[in-house]
Amino acid sequence: MVLTHSTSHTYSHPFPTVTLAFFLRYCSPRLNPFATHVLSTDTISSHVDPKTNRLHTTRLHLKKSRMPAAVYKLLPASVTGGGTSGEKVAYVLETSVVDIKEGWMRSESKNLNFSAVLSVTEQQEFLVPTDNASLETNVNTSLVFRSRIGEKIRGKIGQAQSEGWLYGLASGLGARGIGRSIESLASTKTKDQLGKSRDGMRHVLERIRNTGVIDILEAIRRERQLGKA
């Protein structure tokens, strides 16, 4: 049970700027008003490979869950941990590699928790176009949705049916059907979010173009100082 979705896009900004925007995109709600669902961002590791000069970075983002409420309604509390979808926080691990000399960046993001219910993996590749001097950057994005809920709860179904929560649902869908529904509900929602994520990147890119990164850092620092006062 796997669903995939691929898309391509071209930013009208040079490759180095796009990679900078990638690292800056969750910096502040003022810099990126499309990322208010991002609660925190931490760097877990960061190093330049001395042989290849590639920058390897791992970051952990906490995001308000984008999993649709309908998915939670399909699942028993024993699987979701209880509560409503609004209370959920997803841990997202992002790994990236930049090769500035060869002109590419690749990243992969995936959720660490709830991965038995639904694992969403986003892979992105940023490239300098071969036919262009360097004013544009191509990005290929692929999303893979995988729900293992069918396998996980098949064993529980008998018990669940006797307890009644799965009554009607199980007869109509079965465990495999539940898995498929989760994938398709989540993919519809996440595809909507892709547009937002692109808008966010464009917003950050415009700011870099207009004011430069040092001014952005200074503005964020002032914003934080105000927040503390």
Next chain:
Amino acid sequence: MSASLAPECNDVKERYDTCFLKWYSEKYLRGAEKNSQECAGLFAEYQKCLKVALKDRGIDKLLDEAREDNKENDVRLLSPKNN
């Protein structure tokens, strides 16, 4: 700068982020420097704080599991450019 998941690490995280972004935009992107040693001290301080927070929240275990999966991922990220 976006917050750290652990509020007690916010200050050092912010100093590290600022250092990293300056190094990235002014040096790495211009091919001027091979390593981000100038931020290494701040990074070590930041990780010392963060490691405790990850452990307290049980996130270190989730990261270990993901690291196993990432072995495959590395192969893809590091494979030669194929287009």
